Structure formats: structure tokens, C-alpha cells
Amino acid sequence: WWADTPTVELAWLAIGFLAQLMFSMRFLVLWVASERARRSIVPEVFWYFSFAGGALLFAYAIYRMDPVFIAGQGGGLLIYARNIHLIWRGKAQEGQETAGSTATADRG
Numbered sequence: 001w002w003a004d005t006p007t008v009e010l011a012w013l014a015i016g017f018l019a020q021l022m023f024s025m026r027f028l029v030l031w032v033a034s035e036r037a038r039r040s041i042v043p044e045v046f047w048y049f050s051f052a053g054g055a056l057l058f059a060y061a062i063y064r065m066d067p068v069f070i071a072g073q074g075g076g077l078l079i080y081a082r083n084i085h086l087i088w089r090g091k092a093q094e095g096q097e098t099a100g101s102t103a104t105a106d107r108g
Contacts, residue, residue, distance in 0.1 A: 020068050
């Protein structure tokens with residue numbers, strides 16, 4: 001494949017991967033910040049739209065067989081799913097704390 005691909009196409013492929021890396025860095029920054037805080041630090045709906053859009057774009061990228069697009073969207077889906085998991089876990093912990101404080105208040 002590499003031998004049959006024109007140099008211009010290979011250059012654009014490299015530019016595409018670099019662009020995807022730069023675009024993805026913003027999500028990496030959000031992900032690291034969320035991991036440090038142990039909670040999602042952006043609005044919850046951002047992650048749901050990101051996951052839905054990312055899943056659709058990932059499917060489109062597979063259909064188009066575009067390796068730059070596949071790599072970028074595939075990595076993004078992992079980050080979106082992790083943040084949704086942190087949101088759900090945070091809500092579950094809040095529910096447990098609320099239930100615990102209600103039980104304590106009832107005993108007092």
C-alpha cells in the first residue's frame with residue numbers, strides 16, 4: 001500500500017494524523033482534569049452528545065475506511081465512555097450519601 005500511494009497522499013495522511021492528534025488533545029486535557037477531580041468537570045450533556053456523535057462518526061469512518069478518522073474517533077469514544085462512567089458513579093455515590101444522611105437524621 002505504501003509503495004503504491006503517491007507522496008502527496010502520504011503527506012496528507014500525515015497531516016491528517018497530526019490534525020487529529022491536535023484535536024484530540026483538548027479531550028485528553030478534559031479527561032486528565034476529570035480523572036484528577038474524580039468527577040466530570042464539564043456539563044453532563046457534553047459527554048452524551050460527544051459519545052453519540054463520536055459513535056456515528058466512527059461508523060462513518062469505518063465505512064469510508066479512513067485510518068485517521070478511525071483512530072481519532074475510536075480514541076475519543078473511550079474518553080467519552082469513561083467520563084459518562086464517572087458521572088454515573090458520582091450520582092450513585094451521591095444517592096448513597098443522601099440515603100445515609102436521611103437514615104442518620106431519622107435515628108436522631
